[in-house]
Amino acid sequence: MKKKLLATVLIISMVSCLFAAGQAESSGAKASVRKTDLLLWLPPFGSADSLDQVFWTDTLQPWAEKNNVNLAIEITPWGGYEEKYLTGFASGEGPDVGYMYLEMFNDFIEMGTLAEIDSYFTEKEKQNYVYWDKGKVKGRQYVLPFIVGNPRVPFMNMDILAKAGITEIPVTWDELVAATVRIKNNVPAVIPFAQEWADPAIGALNNVYYPYLWQSGGTIYNSDSTAVALLDNGAAVEAAQFLYDLKFKHGVISNECMAMAGTQIRDAFIEGRVAIASMDANSANALEKAGMKNWTFIPSFQNKTKAIWVASDSLIMNSASEHKELAASLMKYITSAPVMTRYHKEIASFPPITYDEEYNANPIFKDMFDNDSKYFHTLPVAEGAFMVMDTLYKNLQLMMLGDLTPEKAIQNTVKYSKSVISK
Amino acid sequence: MHKKKSEMVFAFSYILPSLVLIMIFSFIPIAMDVMYSFTKYNVIQKPQFVGFDNFIRMVHDPYVWASLRNTIVFTLFTVPVQTALSLFIAAILAGKCQNQFGNVVRSAMFVPVIASAVLVGTLWSMLLAPTGPVNYILDLIGIGAVNWLGGKTTSLLSVSMATIWKNVGYFLVIFYAGIMDIPRQLYEAAEVDGATKLQKFSYVTVPCLSRITYLVMTLGTIWSFQVFDMVYTMTGGGPGLSTQTLVLTIYNAAFKAYNMGYASTVALLMFVFVIAFQILQKRLFGKEND
Numbered sequence: 287m288k289k290k291l292l293a294t295v296l297i298i299s300m301v302s303c304l305f306a307a308g309q310a311e312s313s314g315a316k317a318s319v320r321k322t323d324l325l326l327w328l329p330p331f332g333s334a335d336s337l338d339q340v341f342w343t344d345t346l347q348p349w350a351e352k353n354n355v356n357l358a359i360e361i362t363p364w365g366g367y368e369e370k371y372l373t374g375f376a377s378g379e380g381p382d383v384g385y386m387y388l389e390m391f392n393d394f395i396e397m398g399t400l401a402e403i404d405s406y407f408t409e410k411e412k413q414n415y416v417y418w419d420k421g422k423v424k425g426r427q428y429v430l431p432f433i434v435g436n437p438r439v440p441f442m443n444m445d446i447l448a449k450a451g452i453t454e455i456p457v458t459w460d461e462l463v464a465a466t467v468r469i470k471n472n473v474p475a476v477i478p479f480a481q482e483w484a485d486p487a488i489g490a491l492n493n494v495y496y497p498y499l500w501q502s503g504g505t506i507y508n509s510d511s512t513a514v515a516l517l518d519n520g521a522a523v524e525a526a527q528f529l530y531d532l533k534f535k536h537g538v539i540s541n542e543c544m545a546m547a548g549t550q551i552r553d554a555f556i557e558g559r560v561a562i563a564s565m566d567a568n569s570a571n572a573l574e575k576a577g578m579k580n581w582t583f584i585p586s587f588q589n590k591t592k593a594i595w596v597a598s599d600s601l602i603m604n605s606a607s608e609h610k611e612l613a614a615s616l617m618k619y620i621t622s623a624p625v626m627t628r629y630h631k632e633i634a635s636f637p638p639i640t641y642d643e644e645y646n647a648n649p650i651f652k653d654m655f656d657n658d659s660k661y662f663h664t665l666p667v668a669e670g671a672f673m674v675m676d677t678l679y680k681n682l683q684l685m686m687l688g689d690l691t692p693e694k695a696i697q698n699t700v701k702y703s704k705s706v707i708s709k
Numbered sequence: 710m711h712k713k714k715s716e717m718v719f720a721f722s723y724i725l726p727s728l729v730l731i732m733i734f735s736f737i738p739i740a741m742d743v744m745y746s747f748t749k750y751n752v753i754q755k756p757q758f759v760g761f762d763n764f765i766r767m768v769h770d771p772y773v774w775a776s777l778r779n780t781i782v783f784t785l786f787t788v789p790v791q792t793a794l795s796l797f798i799a800a801i802l803a804g805k806c807q808n809q810f811g812n813v814v815r816s817a818m819f820v821p822v823i824a825s826a827v828l829v830g831t832l833w834s835m836l837l838a839p840t841g842p843v844n845y846i847l848d849l850i851g852i853g854a855v856n857w858l859g860g861k862t863t864s865l866l867s868v869s870m871a872t873i874w875k876n877v878g879y880f881l882v883i884f885y886a887g888i889m890d891i892p893r894q895l896y897e898a899a900e901v902d903g904a905t906k907l908q909k910f911s912y913v914t915v916p917c918l919s920r921i922t923y924l925v926m927t928l929g930t931i932w933s934f935q936v937f938d939m940v941y942t943m944t945g946g947g948p949g950l951s952t953q954t955l956v957l958t959i960y961n962a963a964f965k966a967y968n969m970g971y972a973s974t975v976a977l978l979m980f981v982f983v984i985a986f987q988i989l990q991k992r993l994f995g996k997e998n999d
Contacts (some may be wrong), residue, residue: 365827369964376752393967397753467939486945522981543950545839545859554840672965676946677772683948687861706966 322609324616327374327381330361331433331634341633349619354610375399375604382607383616385432387599388408389675391423391667392511394602403607406614411461414640415621419599423667429600430470430617435636435647436566437654437662438493438595440587441573444580446561449473455582459528459589460503462562465560466538469561478538480554480563481529483686485547488672488679492595492665493548493564495682497586498661500593508677514703516678516696521590526685526692528589533686534630544687555581570648583650585658593655598664670706677702739980745973752969773975775950776958777982783869783954784986791873791880792925796876799884799967800914804906815885818878826875830942833871834858837853861951866942868952871939876932877968880925887921888914923994934983955979 326346332338338361344537350357360381362370368390386394394400395628404427412418436600442455448463452470456465466478481494499506504521507514516522533539546554552569554560556576574582586592601620602615619625623643630636630646637647637655645652665671681695690698737973746763767773794852802811821829836843837857844854855980857867861924891914899909917920938947946961955975963972 349745366964368967372752372964372967393751395749397967484856484944484948486941486947487942488945541856542839542854545856547834550838550840666934670966673961676961676965680947680949684861687859687948689861689949702771705769 287342299411309377321354322358322612324350324383324612325360325381325618326357327362327370327384328359328387329367330363338633341629342565345628346616346619346624349616353615355612355616357616371399375489375606378606380606382604382609382613383620384602384604385599386429386599386602388667389671390601391429391693392669392671395423395428396669399605401603401610402426402428403430403603403614403617406603406610407618411618413574416639416640417598417639420664421600429602429620431598431639432601432621433599433636434639434656436568436597437583437651438497438564438566438583439582439583440564440579440653441555441569442562443476443555443560444556444582445558446473446476450561455584456562457584457588459587462587463532463536463538466532466562467536470536470538473561476558477540477542477554477560478562479532480546480551480560481539481543482546482548482551483543483683484545487548488675490548491675491679491682493566495525495529495678496595496663496665497564497593498528498589500595501525501587501589501591502528503590505666506545506678507666507668507671511666513707514674514700517700522696523692524589524661526682526695529682530685530692538684553649567648567651568635572652585654586661586680592661593663594658594661596662596664670703672707674699674703725971728933731829735783742973742980745970746977748970750970750973751966751967756970763971765931767978772950772953772958772961773955773978776953776955777978779865779951779953780934780936780955780979781871783865783981784930786866787869787872787876787933788926788929791876791929792922794873794874795880795925796875796884796915796918796922799881799888801909802881803885803888815878815882818881820878821875822879824875826938827942829871829875830939833867833874833939834943837867858944859948861948864948864952864981868936868939868943872933872941874937876929880929883921883925884918887918891917893999919994923990926990926994927987930986931983933985934979955982975985 326342328338328342330338332341339359342359342361346357346359347507349355366526367387371384371386371390371394375394380399391400415431417434418427419435420431421427421429423429423439446469447455449470450465450570452465452468454461456462462479469476469478480548481626484491496506499516499522502524504519504525505515508518511542529539534544543551548565551560551563552565552572555563555565556573558579569584570583586594603610603617607613621638621639623638626639626643627646630638630643635647637651638645645655647655665675668674678699681690683699685692685695745756747758747760749759749762750756802814805811806814832991835841838844839854839856841858848854855863857863893915895913896909901912904912935956936954937960940952940954940957944952946957956979959972959975959979962975964967
């Protein structure tokens with residue numbers, strides 16, 4: 287009997303505690319009910335995910351407090367990036383504000399997941415953004431350019447060039463051929479011209495092919511992005527032929543390049559095993575960190591024109607967001623000069639995106655951003671872009687392995703593209 | 710009659726929980742896959758019925774046929790090698806190393822199993838790099854560097870090697886447990902008959918492990934058909950389409966081209982081939998294990 291009584295008392299006290307705790311929680315919830323929930327997804331640009339998380343949490347806290355927002359920040363890793371956005375939006379758990387790269391825009395706009403942001407910005411605010419117009423996709427302002435930079439540029443090891451007796455930096459395609467042949471003959475232990483043909487990511491094309499395509503006057507898609515334009519003029523084949531000749535006619539792209547990924551090219555360049563290689567501008571930091579001194583870069587080689595691949599990633603607003611005004615306010619705060627100055631100094635060295643921010647990226651590239659931005663090219667926003675670029679990369683790989691001619695590689699790509707782009 | 714009916718209801722109630730789970734996690738997804746394969750669908754908007762368009766596209770898609778061929782070649786190479794290797798190592802460990810050293814070896818070989826495939830892929834990409842340790846050793850012994858990941862013939866082999874290295878530890882543990890279950894008397898009888906070590910292995914160990922071997926081969930086949938992370942990390946399907954696998958093609962269609970309808974169609978093809986492979990395997994090895 288005593289046991290039963292004790293058990294009853296215990297149960298009653300436990301239930302009372304639980305009830306009391308529940309009450310306390312709900313009264314706490316009532317206190318914070320006025321706070322608006324907002325979700326922000328940003329990618330990792332710092333040296334570790336935690337670095338970005340700490341930076342953004344610390345930086346955006348004043349804005350969240352001022353606007354009475356319960357701001358959740360998630361750093362979404364690059365692996366399976368599109369997958370996360372797709373499933374996030376599909377499940378209604380997508381971010382109010384997120385970060386997308388160019389290749390994602392077309393499909394997510396077609397799906398109706400991105401909100402038009404034009405009406406949330408005043409004319410004065412728009413004019414302060416250097417690349418506001420680059421956010422205009424399909425005639426409408428769907429995205430706010432956030433990172434425009436990290437161009438792919440040719441780096442040169444000046445010690446190797448000097449050893450080969452080269453005094454003038456090669457700029458034109460002919461000069462490049464002459465210089466690399468000279469390096470091959472005079473400094474046989476190095477790779478005269480390195481390219482990452484075994485990189486698993488199609489982003490390798492930003493280094494190994496697109497600049498040459500654009501330098502020849504070609505484009506990937508036609509002007510209204512409705513069809514692949516690689517066969518519309520001879521530029522695509524000319525660019526492919528140029529690379530093919532560098533490997534098979536002049537022998538300056540070594541077989542080793544067929545086994546190398548982008549990071550291995552950079553490592554080999556730092557080790558002094560590569561004379562000339564196209565790499566992302568951020569590689570300059572790695573070269574400086576490694577203590578490499580005698581190197582230089584040029585913005586672009588030149589054929590018919592110059593051309594430089596440049597990233598154009600943007601902030602987006604979820605069309606399903608219930609707090610679009612707040613989301614727009616957050617986008618403005620993130621891209622404001624004080625926040626971007628800190629971001630470019632502490633997390634990722636990119637050029638300014640607003641006119642009121644000073645240049646905080648690597649000073650050696652300042653002149654290029656000031657004077658050569660007219661040569662900047664971004665990837666097309668078009669239907670089927672991933673599959674077109676993937677098949678282009680794979681066909682060019684086969685060409686560089688000697689299995690396809692340049693004409694055939696481009697023809698195969700165009701033929702395949704017709705099956706992935708709707709009529 | 711009434712009794713028989715109540716017995717049936719009683720029996721059905723026993724299998725109901727399993728039936729519900731199988732329906733939810735197997736039959737319904739398969740049915741949905743079949744349904745979506747006739748649509749254009751991006752997960753966010755409503756699916757649009759497109760008839761047999763996806764199937765027609767699949768028939769003409771070089772990615773699909775290359776990935777099917779690669780997946781089959783990968784399976785035919787990986788499954789026998791990893792099965793034989795894990796059986797061989799398990800037999801050695803069970804025969805010679807039933808001690809602390811054997812435990813350490815088994816644990817060490819199990820580490821790749823619990824490591825993520827992306828990590829294993831990255832590790833092997835470094836090992837097989839042009840100036841990596843593998844090529845360094847090949848250079849030392851005079852063979853010369855091999856283009857492991859960038860060569861058309863070597864890239865699939867490289868992915869297979871990495872996969873075998875990852876899987877062997879798992880199958881090794883299964884084989885080891887199986888060998889430990891074989892009655893000692895069989896070995897003693899073989900010894901009395903004057904059997905050599907090789908004969909004992911061939912006529913006692915291997916036949917006694919036939920059920921386990923069948924299980925290992927079945928699991929290995931299914932895993933091989935599912936290979937994705939390793940390829941995604943090491944080669945991205947290249948060079949050309951030389952390491953493009955079915956799951957990579959499905960993934961790209963679903964999450965890079967946002968075309969779940971087409972991805973479902975290719976998944977259906979894969980489903981048919983896995984079933985066909987299983988039937989073939991059952992016919993070849995399964996009868997004695999029934």
